[in-house]
Amino acid sequence: MPTIRVVNLKKYFGKVKAVDNISFEVKDGEFVALLGPSGCGKTTTLLMLAGIYKPTGGEIWFDDQLMNNVPPKYREIGMVFQNYALYPHMTVYENIAFPLRAKKMEENEIKKRVHDVAKKLMIENLLDRKPGQISGGQQQRVALARALIKQPKVLLFDEPLSNLDAKLRMMMRAEIKKLQEDLGITSVYVTHDQAEAMTMASRIVVFSRGKIMQYGTPDEVYRKPKNIFVATFIGNPAMNLIRNLDYIKEKGKAFLVSENLRLELPEDVAKKIEESKNSGKFILGFRPEDAKIDQKESDMGFWAYVYVLEPLGRDLIINLKVIGTEELIKIFAEDEVNIKKDEKVFVKLQHGKIHIFDSETEELII
Amino acid sequence: MRLSFYQRNADKIRIFLFILIMFAITSPIILSYFWLILRSFSVDMKGFIPTQLTVKNWRFLWSEIKGYPNIWKTTLNTAFVAIMVMLFEVFMTSMGGYALSRFDFPGRTSMMKFILVLHAFPSVSLMVAIYYVLKYLNLLDNLWGIILLKASLETPWATWVMKGFYDGIPWEMEWAGLVDGYSRFQVWRKVILPLVKPGVAVTAVFAFLSGWSEFIFINTFIFSQEFWTLSKYVKATIGDFRFADYGLLSAVGVFYALPTIILFFFVSKYMIKLTIGGVKG
Amino acid sequence: MKGKGKVWIFLTPMVVLVVIFFAIPVVLTAILSFTNMDYTFRWDFIGLGNFKDIAIDFVIPKVLLNTLIYTFTTLALFNVGCALLISLLTTSMPDRWGSFFRTLWMLPRLTPSVVYGILWLWIFDPTEHGLVNFIRAQMGMPPQDWLHQAPMVMIIVANGFIGASMGMLIFTAAIKAIPTDYYRAALIDGASWWMITRKITLPLIKWQLLFVTAYQTLSLLTSFEYILIITNGGPTFRTEVWALYTYHMAFSNYRFGYGAALSVILVIIGIVFAWLYLKMFKFEDLMQKPKVEVD
Numbered sequence: 001m002p003t004i005r006v007v008n009l010k011k012y013f014g015k016v017k018a019v020d021n022i023s024f025e026v027k028d029g030e031f032v033a034l035l036g037p038s039g040c041g042k043t044t045t046l047l048m049l050a051g052i053y054k055p056t057g058g059e060i061w062f063d064d065q066l067m068n069n070v071p072p073k074y075r076e077i078g079m080v081f082q083n084y085a086l087y088p089h090m091t092v093y094e095n096i097a098f099p100l101r102a103k104k105m106e107e108n109e110i111k112k113r114v115h116d117v118a119k120k121l122m123i124e125n126l127l128d129r130k131p132g133q134i135s136g137g138q139q140q141r142v143a144l145a146r147a148l149i150k151q152p153k154v155l156l157f158d159e160p161l162s163n164l165d166a167k168l169r170m171m172m173r174a175e176i177k178k179l180q181e182d183l184g185i186t187s188v189y190v191t192h193d194q195a196e197a198m199t200m201a202s203r204i205v206v207f208s209r210g211k212i213m214q215y216g217t218p219d220e221v222y223r224k225p226k227n228i229f230v231a232t233f234i235g236n237p238a239m240n241l242i243r244n245l246d247y248i249k250e251k252g253k254a255f256l257v258s259e260n261l262r263l264e265l266p267e268d269v270a271k272k273i274e275e276s277k278n279s280g281k282f283i284l285g286f287r288p289e290d291a292k293i294d295q296k297e298s299d300m301g302f303w304a305y306v307y308v309l310e311p312l313g314r315d316l317i318i319n320l321k322v323i324g325t326e327e328l329i330k331i332f333a334e335d336e337v338n339i340k341k342d343e344k345v346f347v348k349l350q351h352g353k354i355h356i357f358d359s360e361t362e363e364l365i366i
Numbered sequence: 367m368r369l370s371f372y373q374r375n376a377d378k379i380r381i382f383l384f385i386l387i388m389f390a391i392t393s394p395i396i397l398s399y400f401w402l403i404l405r406s407f408s409v410d411m412k413g414f415i416p417t418q419l420t421v422k423n424w425r426f427l428w429s430e431i432k433g434y435p436n437i438w439k440t441t442l443n444t445a446f447v448a449i450m451v452m453l454f455e456v457f458m459t460s461m462g463g464y465a466l467s468r469f470d471f472p473g474r475t476s477m478m479k480f481i482l483v484l485h486a487f488p489s490v491s492l493m494v495a496i497y498y499v500l501k502y503l504n505l506l507d508n509l510w511g512i513i514l515l516k517a518s519l520e521t522p523w524a525t526w527v528m529k530g531f532y533d534g535i536p537w538e539m540e541w542a543g544l545v546d547g548y549s550r551f552q553v554w555r556k557v558i559l560p561l562v563k564p565g566v567a568v569t570a571v572f573a574f575l576s577g578w579s580e581f582i583f584i585n586t587f588i589f590s591q592e593f594w595t596l597s598k599y600v601k602a603t604i605g606d607f608r609f610a611d612y613g614l615l616s617a618v619g620v621f622y623a624l625p626t627i628i629l630f631f632f633v634s635k636y637m638i639k640l641t642i643g644g645v646k647g
Numbered sequence: 648m649k650g651k652g653k654v655w656i657f658l659t660p661m662v663v664l665v666v667i668f669f670a671i672p673v674v675l676t677a678i679l680s681f682t683n684m685d686y687t688f689r690w691d692f693i694g695l696g697n698f699k700d701i702a703i704d705f706v707i708p709k710v711l712l713n714t715l716i717y718t719f720t721t722l723a724l725f726n727v728g729c730a731l732l733i734s735l736l737t738t739s740m741p742d743r744w745g746s747f748f749r750t751l752w753m754l755p756r757l758t759p760s761v762v763y764g765i766l767w768l769w770i771f772d773p774t775e776h777g778l779v780n781f782i783r784a785q786m787g788m789p790p791q792d793w794l795h796q797a798p799m800v801m802i803i804v805a806n807g808f809i810g811a812s813m814g815m816l817i818f819t820a821a822i823k824a825i826p827t828d829y830y831r832a833a834l835i836d837g838a839s840w841w842m843i844t845r846k847i848t849l850p851l852i853k854w855q856l857l858f859v860t861a862y863q864t865l866s867l868l869t870s871f872e873y874i875l876i877i878t879n880g881g882p883t884f885r886t887e888v889w890a891l892y893t894y895h896m897a898f899s900n901y902r903f904g905y906g907a908a909l910s911v912i913l914v915i916i917g918i919v920f921a922w923l924y925l926k927m928f929k930f931e932d933l934m935q936k937p938k939v940e941v942d
Contacts, residue, residue: 052831069374073837085828089850098846099836150836380840384736388748391729395751395808397778398766405769413781458661465657483921484669488869490890491913494897494906495672495679501688503667518664525661550653579759582872586898600761601876608768612776616769619762630757631750 001153001186002062003028004049009058011044018044020210021058026203029184031177033197036207037233042190045207046156049188051075062154073102078147078185079156083163084139086131092118092142093127099150117145137168144179155180157189161196173199194234198222206230228362231285231355240291240329242284242322244359247273256282256356260324261302266351272366273356281359289332290353293318293339294346301348304329306341320347406617423613427621431614433606434599435591437621444578444595444622447509447516451577454517455524456570460562462521463528464554468540478526485523493586500587507589515587516577524569531565532558571633575626596622676914679907686901697908706884706892714888717803717874718867725807726863727856730814735844738822749819755809764876767805794878798886802874810867814859821852861927865920869913889913 004026011019019041026032034042047053049060051072060067067075086095093114100110118124121141126134131142140160147155160176161169177200180187191197197204198218206213206221206229213233214226225231231239245256245263254270256263263284265273273282297303304320307328311317318331318339331347339345356365372379389396401414406423408416426437465471466478496515497506505511535558543553559566581597588598596618603618683693701707733752737745755763770778771793780790793801825848833843849856871891874880880887880895887895890913897906 047831050831050835052834070369071373071376072834074369074373075835077835079832079835081828081832083826083828085826085832087829087847087851090846098833098838101846102833102837102839102842146832146836156835381740384740385744388733388736388740388744391732392748392751394770394778394804395754398770399754401769401778402762402766411776413785458664461657462661465654469654469657471654479925482925483918484665488865488890488913488917489669490869490871491893491910491917492669492672492676493894494903494910495675496668497897497903498675498679498688499667499672514664515668518668521661522665522669551656575757579757581760581876585875586894597759597761600759600765604761604765604768604876612769615765619765623758623762626757626759627754630754 001028001184002065004154004186004188005059005061006045006049007059007061009045009048009060010056011041011048011053012056017210019048019055022210022212023058024205024212024215026186026188029186031180031187031189031200031202033189033191033201033204034207035191035194035197035204035233036213038192040207041210042192042205042207043158044210046158046188046190049154050077050079050156075154076150076152077154077156078150078152080140080143080147080158080160082159084131084143084160086139086142086146088131090130091127092123092129092131092134095131095142096127096145096149099146103150113149114145117149120148121145136164137172140164140172144176148183152185155185155187157187157191159191160189162191162193169196176200194236198234206233208233224364225285225355226364228283228285228357231357231364235287237288237317237330239285239287239355240327240331242325242327242329244325245282245284246280247278247282256284258325261322263302263349264300266300269354269356269366276358276365278358278365279360282365283357283359283362285355285357286349286353288317288330290350291329291331292348292350293331293333294348297346298348300351300354301346304345304347306339306343306345309339309341320345322347402616403620405612406620408613410613420613423611423617424621426614426618431603434602435594437599439592440594440596440599443509443593444597447513447580447595448574448577450510450513451516451520452570452573454513455521455573456566458517458521459524459528459569460559460566462525463530463532463562463565464558466525467529467532468550468554468558478529481522481526485526489519490582493582497587506587507593509588509593509595511587512580512583513577515583516580517573520573520576524573528562528565528569531562535561568633571629575629575633578626673914676907676910679904680911681904682907683902683904684907685903688903691904693904697905700905701908701912706887709884710887710889710892713799713884713886714868714890716799717806717886717888718864721803721807721810721867722860722863724803726810726814726867727860729807729811730859731818731856733811733815734818734822735848738819739840749815752808752812752815756812760872761876763805763809764873767801767877771801795882798878798882802877802886805877806867806870806873809873810863814863817855817859818852821855822848825851857927858924861920861923865917868916 006025007023009019009022010017022041022045024032034045036042044053048055051067051070055068062075086092087098090098096114096117097110100113114127115124118127121144123138123141123145126138126142131139134142143160157176161172164172173196189197189201201218203215203217204221205215208229214221214230216224221230221234225234225239228241232241242258242261245258245261248255248257249270254265254267254273256265291301294301303323305323306318307321308319309316310319316333318333320329320331321327322329323344329347333339357363358365397414401411404414404416405411407419407421409418409420409422411417425431426434430436466474500506500508500511500515503511505514539557539561540553543557544550548556579597580595581601584595584598585601588594600615600618600622603615607615680697681692681694683691683696733748737748758766769776772778772780773790773792773794775781775784775790777790777793779793783790829847829851830843833847838846869890871888871894874886874888874891875894878886880891889909893906893909893913896902896909
């Protein structure tokens with residue numbers, strides 16, 4: 001299976017820069033997700049990998065073969081589409097056999113292969129039906145079968161689960177992951193659903209407006225977001241941000257302050273800030289699960305009012321308004337915490353679990 | 367993996383080939399319109415090259431051709447028919463389309479089916495009877511007869527098309543108007559009608575074009591030269607000058623076709639809607 | 648019943664005119680066909696006399712044959728064949744080019760019929776001034792008198808270039824409505840243009856193909872305007888089709904009764920076809936109930 005290398009890839013539609021100078025690599029047999037909001041260029045990138053779109057600039061390599069001008073049929077790829085793109089007038093059998101018919105394969109061989117792949121995907125009993133007569137989940141399997149039947153070296157997925165209901169989606173998520181691991185086919189998976197990307201992929205490319213925001217393992221993009229975009233895009237609820245902070249030193253101690261807020265920083269964090277190139281304004285970020293509610297003041301944290309409570313059954317999300325600012329934050333709390341609306345509480349942050357970004361570049365400092 | 371030149375460029379080669387084929391089968395259209403315009407300004411032509419340019423072919427604009435009515439009077443008649451047909455159709459279809467789209471009344475479905483049948487129905491097969499009806503109404507050799515006839519034959523289908531435009535307006539608009547205390551008629555006048563302006567415009571343009579181009583009815587139901595329209599005028603020049611004066615023939619033709627061709631470029635993209643409406647398989 | 652009163656404010660103008668110029672003529676045609684009315688407009692009922700005349704009219708077999716040749720050749724070559732070819736080709740090239748060609752093919756339909764007639768009279772002009780003969784002359788061939796050599800070809804081609812546009816519009820719209828992902832999937836699966844056309848495009852537009860075929864059969868059976876302008880049925884009935892013969896009988900020979908009888912046959916064909924459309928194509932889908940119950 002090939003290693004895919006994308007180098008300085010660009011795709012412009014007129015003046016619109018759908019994909020703007022991106023580079024990444026997908027290793028042999030790896031499962032990589034392209035994650036981003038709609039219109040961020042991830043599907044465009046996938047269609048360039050498929051050969052449906054031609055790049056405006058840059059290069060696409062499969063191993064040492066430059067693919068830019070290779071038509072789709074010679075790329076040895078399989079693709080699963082968002083709406084499955086099953087041909088409505090053909091039976092499931094004919095749909096799956098379609099790629100082999102394009103190769104003018106012998107009828108016996110086609111039959112054997114279709115049955116093999118149908119068996120693997122547990123759709124053997126559906127072969128005589130038309131796509132309109134089977135359920136969404138079954139259509140999904142047929143689409144997978146059609147992508148797999150020609151034994152592709154690269155698998156491309158374009159939001160394949162977004163048309164399924166939540167329960168089925170969770171099931172297919174695991175199944176596709178298992179299938180990919182068993183077959184070891186290099187795979188690229190486009191999605192706007194972070195849960196899918198986090199659970200399935202070994203690495204994630206986070207996209208925004210045609211550019212790559214971060215490329216790393218699920219843990220890296222969650223724990224060490226490179227910028228505000230990744231920090232807020234990944235995680236649900238999103239990372240809390242407190243903006244517009246200044247850095248000051250008093251009596252050897254370091255603080256992040258705004259008009260009515262004062263947050264003492266540990267020494268290592270202070271050192272990182274001083275060493276960094278920065279604009280002098282900062283954004284503090286922390287995940288909802290990385291803060292605790294307390295009644296009394298302690299070393300690192302700030303006071304806030306309880307704004308709204310959102311009970312989720314197992315968890316409780318407390319919405320708080322930081323005193324002295326307009327910022328709203330969300331914090332996970334255990335159910336038994338007994339607090340009321342409008343109560344004044346202290347939000348206690350944990351060492352090593354805070355992120356500080358530069359206000360101007362929105363890049364991570366620590 | 368080595369790909370041949372053809373394999374790499376199959377797409378481009380195919381598209382190039384298709385464009386060539388399209389040029390080949392479209393050539394009669396391109397060549398003949400090109401010829402028509404050029405010929406109207408030439409004394410004579412060798413193939414597609416004018417031997418000498420002239421405006422003499424356009425003399426009919428400033429001096430009358432013997433035995434023919436005045437061109438401007440004829441043009442005025444043509445415009446009169448076209449504009450009246452347009453007004454009638456716009457008036458009837460903007461109301462009828464709304465009724466079919468938004469009112470529930472007994473016979474609604476059968477009425478719509480009836481309209482579709484009428485559209486499929488060959489109106490030319492009724493000409494004998496129409497002749498009799500026009501004669502009875504004293505509308506033979508009268509432009510009003512042509513106008514009413516034309517408008518009523520085209521209105522059913524145009525109503526169906528307008529209904530399509532009305533269908534495209536969200537029901538919430540209507541609901542909001544009614545909740546705000548207007549009657550249905552007021553809602554139609556003040557809220558809905560302004561929203562279907564594009565539909566009205568398209569209907570108007572097509573009605574105008576069809577009135578402007580009408581030939582068969584004029585040829586059959588109009589006898590006096592004073593009521594001639596341009597179609598009759600051009601038909602007569604074909605009969606009289608076909609072999610004698612292609613220059614005059616093409617100049618008259620260009621003069622007549624010009625408004626339609628200008629309007630055509632505005633409306634060609636709406637053509638599909640008018641030809642077929644929303645027929646699905 | 649709701650809206651019973653007010654709805655007629657909206658519908659009356661249309662209904663009145665349609666009754667006068669559509670409904671009454673249908674009935675009148677039927678009645679007239681049993682008379683031998685002429686330019687004196689006397690009501691002389693002669694029973695089935697006209698239909699007996701049709702049966703023995705020596706021109707009728709020729710007219711019938713012409714009508715069939717004209718209708719089905721034009722239909723196959725242009726109204727469906729050429730229309731399909733144009734739609735398939737123009738949707739497989741950049742859309743700038745595609746709409747350029749489709750726009751050109753719309754031009755004949757919107758050109759006044761008499762002006763369009765001039766174009767074909769020139770193309771088939773018997774002297775070297777005409778397009779076809781001019782091209783022949785370039786290849787050293789003598790000019791031909793096409794009106795006498797091949798009048799049927801003239802009217803088929805002339806009508807075809809107009810008739811192709813309707814099919815072209817419908818097929819193009821249908822092809823463009825096919826989800827792009829079908830084509831992308833097929834490309835990735837390695838299908839050629841021809842295979843995609845045969846296995847995906849054509850099966851998916853088969854309803855439109857059927858519709859255009861049925862619809863245009865009726866249009867062609869009853870059309871005569873361009874024939875009237877270009878050959879007027881000549882020379883000697885060689886391009887005289889049924890609808891034109893009807894017209895000539897009524898308005899050149901003033902045999903209104905006989906013309907009506909000839910028309911009745913067209914009217915019946917028209918009704919049968921119209922009924923077929925309603926059965927074949929599910930128009931009910933287009934007729935949802937209104938969502939307001941206020942008058």
